[in-house]
Each structure stands twice: as structure tokens, then as C-alpha cells.
Amino acid sequence: MTVNEVIADRLEFRKQFTDYVNSVYKLSNKDMQASFSNLRQIPLSSIKEKGIFWVGNSVELMLPEYIGLLERFGLISEANGKPIFNNRWVIPIRDKDNLVQALVGYSNASENKYVYSTTDFYMRGDSLYGEEQLEKTMKDGYAVLVEGITDAIHISSLGFDNIYANCGSRKGTLNFLRLNRLKYGIIRIRDRDRAGDGTKNKWVTDRYIDLVTPPQFKDSDEVLKDVEYREIFKEYLDACIEMIKSNSFKGKEEINFI
Numbered sequence: 001m002t003v004n005e006v007i008a009d010r011l012e013f014r015k016q017f018t019d020y021v022n023s024v025y026k027l028s029n030k031d032m033q034a035s036f037s038n039l040r041q042i043p044l045s046s047i048k049e050k051g052i053f054w055v056g057n058s059v060e061l062m063l064p065e066y067i068g069l070l071e072r073f074g075l076i077s078e079a080n081g082k083p084i085f086n087n088r089w090v091i092p093i094r095d096k097d098n099l100v101q102a103l104v105g106y107s108n109a110s111e112n113k114y115v116y117s118t119t120d121f122y123m124r125g126d127s128l129y130g131e132e133q134l135e136k137t138m139k140d141g142y143a144v145l146v147e148g149i150t151d152a153i154h155i156s157s158l159g160f161d162n163i164y165a166n167c168g169s170r171k172g173t174l175n176f177l178r179l180n181r182l183k184y185g186i187i188r189i190r191d192r193d194r195a196g197d198g199t200k201n202k203w204v205t206d207r208y209i210d211l212v213t214p215p216q217f218k219d220s221d222e223v224l225k226d227v228e229y230r231e232i233f234k235e236y237l238d239a240c241i242e243m244i245k246s247n248s249f250k251g252k253e254e255i256n257f258i
Helices: 003-027 031-040 044-049 064-069 131-140 149-156 173-179 194-202 220-225 227-244
Strands: 053-055 088-094 100-106 114-116 142-146 163-166 185-189 208-212 252-256
Touching: 003 053, 003 064, 003 100, 031 044, 031 053, 031 149, 044 149, 088 131, 088 149, 100 149, 131 142, 131 163, 142 149, 142 227, 149 163, 149 220, 185 227, 208 227, 220 227, 227 252
Parallel strands: 142 163, 142 185, 185 208, 208 252
Antiparallel strands: 053 088, 088 100, 100 114
């Protein structure tokens, strides 16, 4: 296939995937959105806005008109030939055209909390959750980068745009080439654990600010579950955005959120 044919095939695939996800979403149990909202302490309006839905039984994924595409959508396990999601909240991962490129299923009851779909047209290491806002981010000139998808959803619920999360732990080269093109830079909010220590040396661009969360919390998601800290977190992040957009900010800074 030529490059143009591959691009056309990928676009058609993502359009079909998006239609499929929209169909599953319509049939899903909407009461479980409130359950996810209560579990993660994320406003229900944000859960709905992000298109998060519940799959109780894997048979709910088996829509007759899409049966022949499920394997291509990455929803069938190669190990046992069964759908990969069962008793999970499913979060769509979209591309810059707002088309679904992959799904991630979350379960608080499973040892493996996050399960990603895999497809020929999804580069997990080189994709970020939040890419549907990429054009706006390039215009605004800055991004906020967090480690977890629920961190990103939680922060965006405060009214912030340009919030991104890694899809897994591996740093992608393409991600940081794009982020390094931003006029002002990035604001990094890392987890307080071994993985977070690793990202300190991996998430490197020419200009960035580290917003360091309080020591009693593992990550920004935990901070925002505490109602008393929500407004304080918002004030600190607003200050970081103002600082990184200022003409006086030149390189790297660390802001301790206390």
C-alpha cells in the first residue's frame, strides 16, 4: 500500500471505530456513569463529556453489525478469543480529529486496573490521552501533562483545557517532539512514586514547570478527591499557566504545592 492508501485506511478505520463506540455508548447502562463519578470523585458532567461507559458483560460489545470488525478494533483477546472488557468502565482515547483510536477499560476491583485495546493504527507509546484538543493546544502554546488518564479527566473537570496523559508508562518519542514545539512549554504533574521519579528524567522539553503535589497524596487525582484542596490546586495550576506564558520564563522551574 502507498502512504496515501495507508492514511485513507486509517481514517476509514477510525470512523468505523467511532461509529461502533457511539453505538455501544447509547446502549450502555448510564447509571454506571454515576457510579464511576462517585468512585473517582469526578463530576458526572465530565464523565458524560468524555463518553465513558460501562461494560458489565462482554456480550454487550458484540453488536451484530460490527461483529466482523471487533478483532480489528483490538477488542478480542488473542489469548482466549474473548472480548477484553468485562465489568469495566471504558474510556475512549481520541485523535486530533476527535475520532476514536483506542479504548482503555478501567476496573478498581482488578489487579490489572487498566486494559488497553490494541490496533494496527494505534501507537500507544506515541499517543496521548487528550489529542482531540491538539489544535487548540498548539494555538495556546502550552500543555499540562500528567501520568494517568483519570488525573487528566479530573483536572479538566476544573475547567482547564490542554490536559494530556500518557497512555501507559513508556515515553514516546513523537509525543515529546510535538510537546517541544509548543511556544511556551509544558507543566508536568508527576506521581509521587517510583514511576513518577522515572518520568522526572524522561519528560524533558526545552521549557517546563513541575507542579509538585503535597506529600500526603500520591497524585493529582488523589488531591482532587479532597474537596478542601480543589480550589487550592486550581489556584496553583492557574499560577503555573500564567508563569509559563510570561515572557520572563526561560527554562525549568519547580513549584511545590503545599
